[in-house]
Amino acid sequence: MGRVTRVKDKPKRRVPRSVREREIVDAAVHVFSQRGYRAAVVDEIAELAGISKPMVYLYFTSKEGLFVACVRREARRLAETFREAAQRAGGSPELRLWAGLSAFFAFVAERRDSWVVLHRQAPEQSEAIAAELAEARRTVMAEVTALVASGISDSDGGDHLGEFEAEFVAHALVGAADAVTDWMERHPDSPPDGASLRLMNMVWIGMRDVLAGGTWAPQAP
Amino acid sequence: MGRVTRVKDKPKRRVPRSVREREIVDAAVHVFSQRGYRAAVVDEIAELAGISKPMVYLYFTSKEGLFVACVRREARRLAETFREAAQRAGGSPELRLWAGLSAFFAFVAERRDSWVVLHRQAPEQSEAIAAELAEARRTVMAEVTALVASGISDSDGGDHLGEFEAEFVAHALVGAADAVTDWMERHPDSPPDGASLRLMNMVWIGMRDVLAGGTWAPQAP
DNA sequence: CTCATACCTTACTCTCTGGTAAGTTTACTT
DNA sequence: AAGTAAACTTACCAGAGAGTAAGGTATGAG
Numbered sequence: 001m002g003r004v005t006r007v008k009d010k011p012k013r014r015v016p017r018s019v020r021e022r023e024i025v026d027a028a029v030h031v032f033s034q035r036g037y038r039a040a041v042v043d044e045i046a047e048l049a050g051i052s053k054p055m056v057y058l059y060f061t062s063k064e065g066l067f068v069a070c071v072r073r074e075a076r077r078l079a080e081t082f083r084e085a086a087q088r089a090g091g092s093p094e095l096r097l098w099a100g101l102s103a104f105f106a107f108v109a110e111r112r113d114s115w116v117v118l119h120r121q122a123p124e125q126s127e128a129i130a131a132e133l134a135e136a137r138r139t140v141m142a143e144v145t146a147l148v149a150s151g152i153s154d155s156d157g158g159d160h161l162g163e164f165e166a167e168f169v170a171h172a173l174v175g176a177a178d179a180v181t182d183w184m185e186r187h188p189d190s191p192p193d194g195a196s197l198r199l200m201n202m203v204w205i206g207m208r209d210v211l212a213g214g215t216w217a218p219q220a221p
Numbered sequence: 222m223g224r225v226t227r228v229k230d231k232p233k234r235r236v237p238r239s240v241r242e243r244e245i246v247d248a249a250v251h252v253f254s255q256r257g258y259r260a261a262v263v264d265e266i267a268e269l270a271g272i273s274k275p276m277v278y279l280y281f282t283s284k285e286g287l288f289v290a291c292v293r294r295e296a297r298r299l300a301e302t303f304r305e306a307a308q309r310a311g312g313s314p315e316l317r318l319w320a321g322l323s324a325f326f327a328f329v330a331e332r333r334d335s336w337v338v339l340h341r342q343a344p345e346q347s348e349a350i351a352a353e354l355a356e357a358r359r360t361v362m363a364e365v366t367a368l369v370a371s372g373i374s375d376s377d378g379g380d381h382l383g384e385f386e387a388e389f390v391a392h393a394l395v396g397a398a399d400a401v402t403d404w405m406e407r408h409p410d411s412p413p414d415g416a417s418l419r420l421m422n423m424v425w426i427g428m429r430d431v432l433a434g435g436t437w438a439p440q441a442p
Numbered sequence: 443c444t445c446a447t448a449c450c451t452t453a454c455t456c457t458c459t460g461g462t463a464a465g466t467t468t469a470c471t472t
Numbered sequence: 473a474a475g476t477a478a479a480c481t482t483a484c485c486a487g488a489g490a491g492t493a494a495g496g497t498a499t500g501a502g
Contacts, residue, residue, distance in 0.1 A: 014449055014498060036343035038259035041489065052451055057491065098439055120343065122257035168404060168419055175400020176393035183392040198389055201437045206427025216422045218319060235468055235479055263460065273481055278461065
């Protein structure tokens with residue numbers, strides 16, 4: 001009725017730039033993760049953010065720029081989540097790794113979109129995107145590798161072979177975690193922590209025994 | 222010069238449909254894997270296959286149809302490669318799993334494009350594509366799961382808990398293998414079999430000990 | 443009240459690309 | 473040699489979607 005009171009369907013509120021930017025990135029992460037970079041349509045992102053397309057270009061210059069902003073923010077979030085969880089856990093490396101893994105699963109389960117944007121994009125869209133994705137993945141992997149490495153050096157006495165091995169294990173671990181994510185979707189019955197616990201059981205015990213000399217070779221039993 | 226002798230630059234040979242179809246799929250797998258489904262351009266695929274665009278549509282009806290054909294062929298190839306390697310290895314489940322894993326790595330290393338098309342595509346492009354990718358992944362996972370399951374039942378005496386567990390392990394394993402693929406690219410020095418051996422060491426020993434009762438729990442050392 | 447500024451929109455343009463119409467050429471059969 | 477079917481092409485259309493021009497409107501400062 002009134003002219004001052006806004007129609008409730010369309011709040012049409014005007015919002016400061018910093019807030020709107022956040023909303024746009026929120027929307028963009030969702031659409032990018034659902035459709036993929038190329039198939040994502042800027043108009044849809046804008047609508048989801050409650051504004052019109054030119055605003056997106058005013059704030060982010062281009063679709064590519066918007067995507068880069070998404071990747072940067074989500075990578076930072078994930079790395080922080082992981083690091084903080086590990087730090088909070090304190091104590092032994094394996095407890096810290098377990099806390100980190102659990103946090104990772106919680107993140108991927110709760111903020112599926114973020115993970116998809118970070119990890120399941122064809123990086124071959126442009127030079128800038130490839131670079132940003134590489135940097136993002138490097139950041140996340142560095143956190144995981146650090147934890148794994150401390151676990152290894154804890155067991156083998158600071159051998160420098162550890163760094164190399166830790167990188168391998170970290171990659172395998174993150175890949176496994178990512179894949180298990182899919183599996184969890186088809187088994188919503190099993191508890192969320194179950195996955196991280198299972199992985200820890202497999203990987204950690206395996207790793208410990210390997211470091212203790214319990215190797216497996218093709219011709220062994 | 223001659224009219225009969227073809228110019229060597231452009232053989233322009235006419236080729237039977239079945240052969241041309243194979244060439245088109247070859248080209249398509251390459252371009253799809255490099256650019257992703259949406260960013261891949263049919264003209265480029267056609268040129269790479271040595272023909273013009275309408276031929277692609279004559280043989281495959283649509284871009285979507287072409288992609289489905291790619292996925293179908295590569296999934297079949299990978300599953301066969303895996304199964305045959307395992308069969309050839311014979312013997313104990315772990316030897317078969319190791320042979321399968323090695324074959325998998327060889328496949329991914331040698332035919333990177335195929336794997337990328339199968340596993341790193343956003344399945345949200347269309348209903349048909351999502352269905353085909355799901356089916357393809359199901360096929361591949363079934364092979365791996367079968368091997369893992371036989372390994373588990375070999376150790377625990379045919380418990381039916383195994384099926385559930387095997388699926389988890391198989392997913393984790395394939396995810397790890399996929400991720401390790403990236404790692405291998407940055408470490409071309411380490412032998413190709415090294416990766417599968419490392420994974421076997423981690424996963425198999427871990428799994429064996431877990432089945433033997435050696436669980437890990439948050440509060441344990 | 444006015445005015446400056448920051449927020450926001452409608453209504454385009456222009457390129458890229460999936461898909462097709464209409465016809466041409468080769469090679470095999472009879 | 474003629475006929476015919478399969479292989480192949482050039483040249484086009486139509487829609488989608490990235491990016492922009494030009495201007496409208498709320499809101500806080502003076």
